Amino acid sequence: MRQTKCWMVLILMVLLLLPSGRCLAAGLYGPAAPGTTEGVGTLFRITDGDAGQVGLSASSDITLYMQSTPGTLDMSMQAVKPGSSVTVSLTGLKPSSSYFKYVDQLTSYESLATDAQGSVSFTVDLSQPRHISVQEKHSTYFLSDVDWVDAAGVIHSAGWSDNAGTSLNYGPENPGGIGTWDAATRTAVLVRDIYETVDWLGNGITLDGNGFTIYGSVAGEPSRRTGINMRNKTRNVIRNVAFRGCSYSIYMYSSSVNVISGNTFNDNFYGPYLQWGSGSNIVENNLVDGGYGGIQNNFAAYGNVLRNNTISNVQSGVAFRRYASGCIVEGNTITGSFMAFEILDSYNTISNNMVENNSVALDFSPYMAPVENRIFNNNFVNNSVQVYGNGLLNHFDQGAETGGNYWSDLTGPDADNDGIVDTPYLVYDRNGAPAGQDNFPWTMPNGWKNQAPVFSAVGEKILNEYDLLQFSVTATDPDGDSIVSLYAGNLPAGATFDSQTGQFSWRPDGSQAGIYIVRFYAVDNGTPVATGQLDVVITVGEMVSPINATEAIIETVQALTFESAEVTNSYVANLGKVETFNADGKVLATQNQINAFIQKTQMDLAQGKISPEDAERLLRMANDVSQMLTTAN
Numbered sequence: 001m002r003q004t005k006c007w008m009v010l011i012l013m014v015l016l017l018l019p020s021g022r023c024l025a026a027g028l029y030g031p032a033a034p035g036t037t038e039g040v041g042t043l044f045r046i047t048d049g050d051a052g053q054v055g056l057s058a059s060s061d062i063t064l065y066m067q068s069t070p071g072t073l074d075m076s077m078q079a080v081k082p083g084s085s086v087t088v089s090l091t092g093l094k095p096s097s098s099y100f101k102y103v104d105q106l107t108s109y110e111s112l113a114t115d116a117q118g119s120v121s122f123t124v125d126l127s128q129p130r131h132i133s134v135q136e137k138h139s140t141y142f143l144s145d146v147d148w149v150d151a152a153g154v155i156h157s158a159g160w161s162d163n164a165g166t167s168l169n170y171g172p173e174n175p176g177g178i179g180t181w182d183a184a185t186r187t188a189v190l191v192r193d194i195y196e197t198v199d200w201l202g203n204g205i206t207l208d209g210n211g212f213t214i215y216g217s218v219a220g221e222p223s224r225r226t227g228i229n230m231r232n233k234t235r236n237v238i239r240n241v242a243f244r245g246c247s248y249s250i251y252m253y254s255s256s257v258n259v260i261s262g263n264t265f266n267d268n269f270y271g272p273y274l275q276w277g278s279g280s281n282i283v284e285n286n287l288v289d290g291g292y293g294g295i296q297n298n299f300a301a302y303g304n305v306l307r308n309n310t311i312s313n314v315q316s317g318v319a320f321r322r323y324a325s326g327c328i329v330e331g332n333t334i335t336g337s338f339m340a341f342e343i344l345d346s347y348n349t350i351s352n353n354m355v356e357n358n359s360v361a362l363d364f365s366p367y368m369a370p371v372e373n374r375i376f377n378n379n380f381v382n383n384s385v386q387v388y389g390n391g392l393l394n395h396f397d398q399g400a401e402t403g404g405n406y407w408s409d410l411t412g413p414d415a416d417n418d419g420i421v422d423t424p425y426l427v428y429d430r431n432g433a434p435a436g437q438d439n440f441p442w443t444m445p446n447g448w449k450n451q452a453p454v455f456s457a458v459g460e461k462i463l464n465e466y467d468l469l470q471f472s473v474t475a476t477d478p479d480g481d482s483i484v485s486l487y488a489g490n491l492p493a494g495a496t497f498d499s500q501t502g503q504f505s506w507r508p509d510g511s512q513a514g515i516y517i518v519r520f521y522a523v524d525n526g527t528p529v530a531t532g533q534l535d536v537v538i539t540v541g542e543m544v545s546p547i548n549a550t551e552a553i554i555e556t557v558q559a560l561t562f563e564s565a566e567v568t569n570s571y572v573a574n575l576g577k578v579e580t581f582n583a584d585g586k587v588l589a590t591q592n593q594i595n596a597f598i599q600k601t602q603m604d605l606a607q608g609k610i611s612p613e614d615a616e617r618l619l620r621m622a623n624d625v626s627q628m629l630t631t632a633n
Contacts, residue, residue: 209241389435
């Protein structure tokens with residue numbers, strides 16, 4: 001709370017230094033979005049929105065951010081002179097029509113009626129910053145962790161309810177409910193799509209969207225509403241919700257330590273929108289596609305963590321507006337957008353992001369004094385403009401050890417092969433003036449990460465039982481690190497792997513027909529260590545020919561090392577007779593000869609001429625041949 005108050009005092013001090021009566025055409029916090037106006041003064045007008053031209057006049061100077069969408073006019077408003085009330089007049093609304101005015105929360109409203117020219121006036125208490133919403137439609141859902149009473153004296157139960165106080169908690173007794181409510185865990189779960197704004201009234205609540213959608217409008221209806229409205233709330237979780245067609249998908253005002261995770265945002269004007277003292281929130285693993293703003297840290301949104309989000313096809317991917325500082329932005333992917341990062345303030349850290357195929361990757365707004373941020377270890381790939389700088393205070397690298405960024409338009413030379421381009425990446429502002437440099441640009445994407453070793457291709461292996469399979473695996477490290485360990489997993493019975501030479505060897509016996517996946521691993525000595533992996537598929541077919549099986553025994557005998565050459569020669573001679581008899585169709589003679597080989601092997605084992613391991617292997621193979629002969633006969 002103390003930190004929030006400090007921010008408000010700082011904001012007021014700056015606003016008091018601005019000339020009275022001035023409305024900045026480009027916007028107080030940067031280039032104005034379509035359908036919006038912002039600034040300091042008494043007269044404001046929106047001329048480029050989908051809802052037509054809308055004007056606002058105030059009886060005294062205010063700072064204002066106003067957005068007009070069909071059916072809804074949203075205003076974030078603060079007095080330049082603290083503690084004053086201001087009379088506000090709106091123009092450009094529908095003539096002789098009814099509207100509903102909400103201040104801060106949607107729990108209470110005031111009816112408004114425009115005159116024949118579409119104008120209306122009202123007074124606003126600006127003893128503190130206000131969020132005012134003027135809407136054509138009066139319909140809201142509420143989510144609260146306790147029973148509560150609205151301004152009209154209507155009692156609402158904990159969980160879900162509507163304007164009339166009707167419980168919307170789904171259950172056997174209320175199949176028309178929109179979601180379940182578990183009071184013990186403070187967990188709400190949607191059971192269907194909804195088409196109304198959710199006004200969030202509690203702390204410590206988890207909303208699981210269960211894959212359902214909050215729509216900002218209904219087909220055939222021009223209005224465009226907020227999805228979730230949250231003000232001065234903390235420790236809440238919003239997950240697994242789809243937002244579509246909203247003005248603000250999640251409007252989070254002066255709310256902290258909340259988590260927005262695993263949601264999808266499609267074709268909304270804004271995705272998660274953090275404003276006015278919204279700090280220490282986590283926005284992670286969300287998908288944002290289409291609309292004007294992806295994830296917005298607006299006026300005085302500080303210390304938020306934005307990580308592992310995917311943002312595409314928006315005007316402004318991630319924005320840091322005035323006094324939006326101390327944020328950590330990491331692991332995000334931003335593609336196909338106009339501005340990937342729109343930066344108007346300082347002390348934010350942007351690292352380990354993939355920024356690809358955007359019109360502008362980094363836009364340091366010229367509307368503000370030079371700012372100071374840390375931008376390092378990002379991939380800036382094929383953006384039409386990689387960066388528009390502003391001043392010389394931003395840091396595009398963190399020294400030689402951590403390095404800078406990968407810029408696809410500067411990948412060499414690298415004479416010493418250290419992964420760093422030999423010349424710095426130079427940054428300029430819109431006028432071509434120097435605006436900083438990356439002293440340690442990487443030559444390849446993710447060059448700062450320890451990349452895992454890579455195996456040479458081996459391909460699938462196909463053989464029959466008793467065939468000998470041998471191949472070698474080799475691995476190299478793209479970072480030039482040493483391979484300190486090479487090993488195999490899922491080895492079939494009887495297979496061997498030499499970790500020094502990388503050779504795999506296996507002669508499957510007559511019971512091992514089937515498909516095997518042998519997994520090889522290579523470990524480097526990077527920091528941290530990384531492990532590469534290679535899967536080799538081995539298909540073993542059944543051996544149905546006793547001739548081929550006998551040949552396999554002969555190859556095995558010749559590969560083994562016995563006490564004397566006499567043992568080897570004896571076995572080969574015996575097995576040669578097996579092949580001859582079998583080729584001549586003398587089944588009984590073949591069977592007798594293979595039995596003689598089995599007896600000779602057993603005798604040599606008893607006399608210590610061969611090892612138990614070798615004897616076991618030869619006897620198993622010979623018995624398989626004997627079984628084939630019996631089956632064939």
